[in-house]
Amino acid sequence: MWLLLPILLYSAVFLSVRHIYSHWRRRGFPSEKAGITWSFLQKAYRREFRHVEAICEAYQSGKDRLLGIYCFFRPVLLVRNVELAQTILQQSNGHFSELKWDYVAGYRRFNLLEKLAPMFSTKRLSEMFGQVQKVGDHLIHHLLDKEDQGGPFEVDLQQKLRVTLGRLPQKSSYTYRLRDLIKQSVELREDHGLIRKDILQLLVRFRNGNEVCGDKWQLDTINDAEKLLSIKRLAKVAEDLLKVSLDAVASTLTFTLLEILQEPLIVEKLLAEIKDLSNKSGQLKFEELNGLRYMDMCLQETLRKYPPLPIIERVCRKSYSLPNSKFTIEEGKTLMVPLLAMHRDEKYFSEPMKYKPLRYQQPGNDVGQCEVKTKSNAFIGFGIGGSQCVGQNFAKLVIKVALIKLLQNFNLELDPNQMKTIKVSHRPAPLIHSKDGLKVKLKRREINPKFYS
Structure with missing residues (x-):
């Protein structure tokens, strides 16, 4: 028995x-x-x-x-x-929408990311551009001060650029402190009319039922019982957006530097392109950034080779008949799209492990002779459809500003010895693993007077 x-x-x-x-x-x-x-x-x-x-x-x-x-x-x-x-x-x-962004108002269910997408419109980004530049200038001044103390120096740029909350414990003091700061800021903006042209201001407008598109930044407050999001939920949304954006920005910028610093010709082309920017008093103009075609191609190639989200994973919410097939995926089952594998597939991209920005050159561009084309429209970058990152334009803006200011102010040089030890991990976003991270030697660049005319 x-x-x-x-x-x-x-x-x-x-x-x-x-x-x-x-x-x-x-x-x-x-x-x-x-x-x-x-x-x-x-x-x-x-x-x-x-x-x-x-x-x-x-x-x-x-x-x-x-x-x-x-x-x-x-x-x-x-x-x-x-x-x-x-x-x-x-x-x-x-x-296949992501459940954590579900939002319920009354008897209707929405995808919160879709509601917040207008926060990253071109007009909103142009108004937030000044704050982005201030952060970039702060980084450059910090590095220049360090050079003033002892001449050219080496720095782990990955460590400087990567400030990720994703690796912090859920109950860490820093996480709680961030939520406290968000709560205090929300209360100041709602109770005392404080206005800042930033993403949090638009989240507070959404919480109060205001439109996040348009021209207005000031709040039209409503009763607490009618607010669309609690402060706790708003803080969690802000924290999630911050985690995703910091991972994407830091990894894309780090790997762009890793690749271009191994190719002096690419750096020369980028310098030639940014020399045409106005740069009055050291300040960039938002409308000129769209004209940086070669830089756009470099960022696109980085996103191809090192996508910030290497795998899209979604759970089916209700049975779905897969197009052009006899198959149906059932509710509760997982669908997975391997972006990294697709971006490195020779079927879609010739010589996928080589860094070739000119593969994205469009007819009429004058940045150089096109060396290689993609075999199909296989580039996915920041995601597809409902899985697309709503803040991708903001991330690209931050990356461009940081890259421009680093190249304008410094000669950057990789340590050739560390290239043998660099390894790439993809959890949660591409990250360089080596003894010293991404060590880069920085030397103050002789600035063309045109930059600050």
């Missing part, structure tokens, strides 16, 4: 696990061969924690547009075709 119980328990566990690992086969999807072996369980366990290399391996393991894989005890549907991924995430009508 006592021997029968462990046998029954083992049999129940075995049958349950076998049922999970036959999910895609039972539904007719192309799927990896799933055997309950130690090696297979190890592979599935790595994927459960979104191990990017493991997902890239699965992407490269076949030719089908869809592949059913397993992340430990989770069946995951991997999309291995760019066009199909774009169609699903652009035209799925909320089937």
